[in-house]
Structures are given as C-alpha cells and as structure tokens.
Amino acid sequence: MSRGSWGGNRRAAIVSLLLACGALGVGGDLRGQSPRVAIEPDTTEIHVGDPLALRLSVEHPADLAVRWPDSLSLGPFEALALEASPPEAYGEGVRTPAVLHVTAFELGELELPSFDLELTDGASVTATVSTDPVVIGVTTVGLDESGDIRDVKGPRAIARNWLLLWPWLLLAVALAGVGYWWGRRRRRSPHRTDSRPPVPARPxxxxxxxxxxxxxxxxxxxxxxxxxxxxxxxxxxxxxxxxxxxxxxxxxxxxxxxxxxxxxxxxxxxxxxxxxxxxxxxxxxxxxxxxxxxxxxxxxxxxxxxxxxxKFVPPPPAAESEATAAEATAPGETAADGAEATADDRTEAAVP
Known part of the structure; x- marks a missing residue:
C-alpha cells in the first residue's frame, strides 16, 4: 500500500469516526428528549373474569399532550375502562399517568400485546410511543375438593296461616263495597244533601x-x-x-x-x-x-x-175553574154559591 493511499484512508477513517461520534451525541440528546411510556400491572396473576389494573406513565415534552385512544384491541384481553389523570411536571418535561382496566376469559399465560399512544401539539400528531407487552397468568377459580357433592335442595315453602289472613280479606271486600257505593253516590249526586234538583223559577x-x-x-x-x-x-x-x-x-x-x-x-x-x-x-x-x-x-x-x-202544558184555567166549582158545589147550591166558596177556599189557602 502506498503512503498516499494510506493517508487518504486515514483521513477517511478519522472523518467517519467524527461523524459517528457526532451521531452518537445527537442521538443521545434526542433520546433524552424523546417521549417514552412505561406500563406496570398491579399483579401478574388473576382469576378468569377478574379485573386487572395496568398503570401507564407517559413522559413527554410539555408542549405535547397524550391523545388517549377511544378503543383498544388487546386480544386475548378485553379493555374495560381507561382512567387518565392530568399531566404533572417531571424533569424537563411532564408525565401523564393513566390506569387501564382489562380482564380476560381465557386460561393460561396470556400476553397483553403492545399498543400505540399518540402525542399531539393540538393540531397534528407529532410522535408515537408504544408500550411493552405484558404477560399475565390467568387461572380458574379454586374448588374445594375436600367435601362431598351435596344434592340440590328444592325451593323452601313459605309457611302460611290462613286464619290470620281472613280478617284482612274481609276488610278488603268491605272496603271495595264501600268504595263502589261511594263512587255511585258521588256520580249520581256529588256534593248534595237533597235528592232532587230545585224547581226553576220559570218554566x-x-x-x-x-x-x-x-x-x-x-x-x-x-x-x-x-x-x-x-x-x-x-x-x-x-x-x-x-x-x-x-x-x-x-x-x-x-x-x-x-x-x-x-x-x-x-x-x-x-x-x-x-x-x-x-x-x-x-x-x-x-x-x-x-x-x-x-x-x-x-x-x-x-x-x-x-x-x-x-214541555209541560198546564190545563186551561177555565176548565180547571169549572171542574173545581163543580166539585165544590154541593147538591142544592147554585153555581154562584159554589164559585164563591171556591174563591174563599183559595183565599184561605193563600193566607199563611
């Protein structure tokens, strides 16, 4: 290898080393500022159907906010609820905590899959963080195998004393009869003491x-x-x-x-x-x-x-007077005498 080529390779190696160091430095700074999420279950073993609480903690810059998902696909687990808390100051940024409640209806060592969380500045999504998978053991409810199997008991009968119910039945019948009578009485003559309407002043x-x-x-x-x-x-x-x-x-x-x-x-x-x-x-x-x-x-x-x-039509006054006079006239009396007696009777009747 010639001296010139070795020198060129040397310079290229130095430049590559400097670039790599710069990249490492820049990458270290980005990792220090980039958001991250931690997930921690409150237990690693549950019974089938029991709720499980997973505590989430998202660390991110203060100018970003966590956009919690409306629904999560966590098969074989089922999401029950997500309770998010307000962000709190943490280091140079903030930390947003939350609690995710899940359950499972399968048995065995089940893995809760990783899911993504989005960070937004209010206008658009700027970053995404992913949780780590979590393995949870799901067991069945324990059975007490020490005792024998007992027969199913039938329904318990309610003791009744019919003699004690008779007074109440008679009272109910009496109240029903009184209510029926009172209802008909009020319908026919409510709020009245007299049995017939008053006589009108005119026909x-x-x-x-x-x-x-x-x-x-x-x-x-x-x-x-x-x-x-x-x-x-x-x-x-x-x-x-x-x-x-x-x-x-x-x-x-x-x-x-x-x-x-x-x-x-x-x-x-x-x-x-x-x-x-x-x-x-x-x-x-x-x-x-x-x-x-x-x-x-x-x-x-x-x-x-x-x-x-x-309409009521009274008899003619003349006919009524003649009939009254004929009835009031005794044998041997004249019609004038009878009319006079009738007039006297009417006068006496008019005097109170």
Whole structure:
C-alpha cells in the first residue's frame, strides 16, 4: 500500500469516526428528549373474569399532550375502562399517568400485546410511543375438593296461616263495597244533601228555548268551534231535563240520564230521542268527531223538537175553574154559591 493511499484512508477513517461520534451525541440528546411510556400491572396473576389494573406513565415534552385512544384491541384481553389523570411536571418535561382496566376469559399465560399512544401539539400528531407487552397468568377459580357433592335442595315453602289472613280479606271486600257505593253516590249526586234538583223559577222549556236561540245567534259555528257548540247544546238540554223531570242530568253520564228518564215515566220513544241526541253530542265532545255545518244546525233543531215534545202544558184555567166549582158545589147550591166558596177556599189557602 502506498503512503498516499494510506493517508487518504486515514483521513477517511478519522472523518467517519467524527461523524459517528457526532451521531452518537445527537442521538443521545434526542433520546433524552424523546417521549417514552412505561406500563406496570398491579399483579401478574388473576382469576378468569377478574379485573386487572395496568398503570401507564407517559413522559413527554410539555408542549405535547397524550391523545388517549377511544378503543383498544388487546386480544386475548378485553379493555374495560381507561382512567387518565392530568399531566404533572417531571424533569424537563411532564408525565401523564393513566390506569387501564382489562380482564380476560381465557386460561393460561396470556400476553397483553403492545399498543400505540399518540402525542399531539393540538393540531397534528407529532410522535408515537408504544408500550411493552405484558404477560399475565390467568387461572380458574379454586374448588374445594375436600367435601362431598351435596344434592340440590328444592325451593323452601313459605309457611302460611290462613286464619290470620281472613280478617284482612274481609276488610278488603268491605272496603271495595264501600268504595263502589261511594263512587255511585258521588256520580249520581256529588256534593248534595237533597235528592232532587230545585224547581226553576220559570218554566224549563222557556229557559231552554231562549238558550237555544242565543246559541243559534252566536258566532261559534262561523268560527268553526264545533266542540264548544255541541258542549253548549248538550248542557242546555241536560239543564232542561233537570228542571222538567227533576233529575241531576248535568252531573250524569248519558246512560244514567236515560235510565233516570225511564224512572220518571218518560215515553220510550222520547227516551230514544234523548239518547240519540246526547250520544251525538258525546261523539263530538269526547271522540273528536267533526260534523259539517248542516249537521250542527240539525242537532240544534233536534234539541228544539225534544223540548217542544216534552214541555209541560198546564190545563186551561177555565176548565180547571169549572171542574173545581163543580166539585165544590154541593147538591142544592147554585153555581154562584159554589164559585164563591171556591174563591174563599183559595183565599184561605193563600193566607199563611
């Protein structure tokens, strides 16, 4: 080998050595500043299905943050939860701790695989660190083999003393009966001590016909208020029935109203008319039926017809006077004497 070639090789070796030393120095500085992660299990052996806590510690520069994954594939282990804590100062950087909870449903020496964690500066991922694999022993639950196998016991019977239950059963039946009676009483005559409605100051049919006229002149149908219209016409007829037949029609359901009309001696044909009328109103009030304007005006005409057919017509005053005079005139008396006696009787009856 010539002197020149040896010198050239020498210089090349020196340059290579310097570059290698510089690379080692730079690499040492990067390793000192680069992030790293440590993983430590709280135990190395668990029973199948038991939770296992793995403590993670990520050391990284303060200007980076750990981006914890939303899910992890750790087969044969299953991730249960990841509890991350705020970063804390550590050396020239920070350390971010966390606890990963896992479990396993297989037996044997199982390896928890390595997984990656990303570090971000808030805009993008700048670095990635990987954990080391961890081997965990998973064993079955121990069995007590010292004792004999015992037979399965049947269900235990609950002792009952039926004699102690009889008073409670009788009390329940009595309460049910009282509740039924009270409910029917309140439905037929709630908050009342009298058994029949008061006598109106005016003839009921006059009050009802005037109310129907006011309803016909009202703007309810023009505004499309079908339900209030039927509620009002039903109320007018029920109030008329209260005054006419002395039943609590305003506080009864339709079947009870018809039944009470039967007890009051109303003709079956008229009862059928009232039943159809009230049921038509109930369909609008409770079943959300919307008849057209012609049907609405027809229900008002039906109400007038029912009132006219059932209104009370007193006997003519002349006929009543003649009948009274004939009954009051004794044999041998004149009609004038009988009329005078009738007038005296009325006067005496008027005096309190």
């Amino acid at each position: 009921p049919h006059e009050i009802a016909l005037e109310a129907l006229d006011r309803l016909e002149a009202s703007p309810l149908l023009e505004r499309g208020e079908i339900k209030p219209y039927h509620i009002e016409v039903s109320r007018i007829i029920r109030a008329y029935l209260e005054g006419r037949y002395r039943i609590w029609a305003l506080e009864m359901i339709t079947p009870d109203v018809i039944s009470s009309l039967g007890h009051a001696g109303v003709d079956p044909g008229l009862r059928t008319g009232f039943e159809r009328f009230l049921e038509a109103c109930d369909l609008v009030k409770f079943a959300k039926r919307r008849p057209d304007e012609a049907a609405c005006r027809g229900i008002l005409a039906d109400a007038r017809t029912l009132v006219e057919r059932t």
